[in-house]
Amino acid sequence: MAKAAGPDDLEFHHFRRRVTHDDLTDQCAEDDWQTHRTNIIDALAPVGALETALAEHVASVLWRLRRVMMYESASIDERQHLEQLSARLLPHPLDIDKIIRYEAHLRRLLYEALHELEAMQDARHGKPTPLLRVDVNNDTGTRPAAESA
Template sequence: MSSENYETNPAEVIPPERDPRGGNAQRHGILSEHVPPAEREAYAAHVQAVRQSSGARGYLQERLADRIALAMWRLDRVARYEAAVSAAEQRSALQGIEEQKEYGPAGAVTKAYTRLHMMVGESAYHLRKDPALSEDQAARHEEAARQLDALADGGSGEGLEVNAAFMVAHLLTEQLQRLKVKPAAIVQALTGRKPKAGEVEYIEANDWEYEPEELPGLVRLWRTRLDDHMSGALLRSLAGGERLKAQAVRDAQREAVEVHTDALSLAALPGPKELEKVTRYEAHLERVLYRALHELEAVQRRGEGQDTPGPLRGIVDAGGLYGGGSE
């Protein structure tokens, strides 16, 4: 067998070079390699919609429409990226708030609710979950203020609701001790009898559980130790203090809610460096989009026989634009 039988025509082994335009669909169009496989079906419908709505006809117009479609798709991807980053950061912030972390945006929330806790007494966790707890405490301070004003006007302290009676009795007891009234006398005024073992210590430690029926006796002791003028002035001063406490609780609650909202808003944005990159990328895509839109419009106008003036060229410096004109 001759050696000629083993020779092969190179043209049969090496396929002819593909027309570069043949790969345009894979590189830029409906099957673009710039689009992940999972997105390509939706992207194909997107490209067809852009071609149809733009009225693209022929190879050049379709290529420009495809470029518009790709720029729009990538801009949408930037928006989805920003939304995903925001959601992830907000989830992280919420987790930090739940864990009462003491740094970053979550730390600001923890500190705000801790301040509120010091005023109200409820845990920071429950105050954050139920804003009504703060308002309830503010309302108690206001009710105590009204009852103190009533005592200043000659009231007896009888018939008060449990919380109001407790707060008024607690305030009167504190003031009586400052006036050097002995705890034993306070116990006797509250109960109508001599103190039992340990009761004086409860008064000294501010641990007495005041009952509504004990308040009138305490009021009588108050009036025996202070003249009418001093009694009325001090009671109204105490009432003013309770109103200030009510306002402080509401202010602290409002601040805590605002700090919580701000923490989530801060978490909704990427960091400064990441934000700068995203902003630059988004601006680049918008330039690509509008350039392609303008080019498509110009091609279509030429195809319809309409005049399409050339681009305006000029030089921009501190003095403005000069030397321009159409070409």
């Protein structure tokens, strides 16, 4: 007979108490978004529709990064009932992988948008712009052989 899910069943708690989208959106009020968006656009000082679109994209990505950090905090908070200290310090392993991948993806989007905006602004001011910009990161999109085995 299968064991009923109860207080000692960690998998039950992990899925039962998973942070929902609504938990996070309640904290992200529309006026907070508009203030954030305005502050980022003002700081980037775009001129024209294309620069403004890039500045809005930067604001959006930064907002999403903020939400990732909130999700990570909430994921850690939901594990505070566990006895093992090591289990309370980090999100569930399934969450860690998602958080790391999503944060890395958002950071790449952020840097791409900032570099495009910077190049456009430099060109508008008559400054030379590099023909090629290389961002070096260690993300190959593949897992090391030891992990995939």
